[in-house]
Amino acid sequence: MLTPSSKPIIFLAFANDRAQSGAYLRNLGQEAEQLRDALAPAEQAGLCQVKILASASAESILKRFHDPAHRGRIALFHYAGHAADYDLLLESAAGQAVMADGRGLALFLRQQRGLHLVFLNACSTRAQVEGLLDAGVAAALATARAVDDQVATDFARHFYTALASGDSIR
Numbered sequence: 001m002l003t004p005s006s007k008p009i010i011f012l013a014f015a016n017d018r019a020q021s022g023a024y025l026r027n028l029g030q031e032a033e034q035l036r037d038a039l040a041p042a043e044q045a046g047l048c049q050v051k052i053l054a055s056a057s058a059e060s061i062l063k064r065f066h067d068p069a070h071r072g073r074i075a076l077f078h079y080a081g082h083a084a085d086y087d088l089l090l091e092s093a094a095g096q097a098v099m100a101d102g103r104g105l106a107l108f109l110r111q112q113r114g115l116h117l118v119f120l121n122a123c124s125t126r127a128q129v130e131g132l133l134d135a136g137v138a139a140a141l142a143t144a145r146a147v148d149d150q151v152a153t154d155f156a157r158h159f160y161t162a163l164a165s166g167d168s169i170r
Contacts (some may be wrong), residue, residue, distance in 0.1 A: 007049045008075035013056040015081035015090045017097045031153040035160050042164040055091045072113040083122035102128040110135035121152050
């Protein structure tokens with residue numbers, strides 16, 4: 001049996017654009033709740049821990065990875081929000097939208113032992129996959145173009161429901 005300090009962590013990070021009219025993703029809150037529900041059976045069975053970060057900033061994401069209790073245990077990193085090619089939209093401490101360079105994230109993730117999958121549930125993130133794979137991440141999920149908010153939420157829910165039911169990442 002896995003002890004709490006040895007269970008793999010599924011880290012779900014969500015960032016929204018609260019400043020620009022029309023860019024707010026209504027479904028992000030629903031997605032967080034649905035993914036929590038989908039992963040609950042695996043967490044209750046003692047197979048993993050689920051950590052959710054709303055209003056994700058670069059600093060808060062780095063803080064989770066650097067937390068001694070999480071070090072080497074984050075097996076899956078999920079990002080949901082806006083993106084474009086090599087950029088991910090994160091939030092500042094003041095709640096403003098800030099674009100973060102996905103290449104920098106890939107270099108950071110290279111140092112993370114135990115990370116098996118990065119799931120970028122955002123528009124047009126395919127350009128970041130090569131950098132993630134080159135950085136040593138075993139698998140990455142991304143999109144080739146803009147994706148409807150509801151479609152992204154539904155896909156993520158189905159993916160994590162299957163994963164929690166014992167299906168492999170493949």
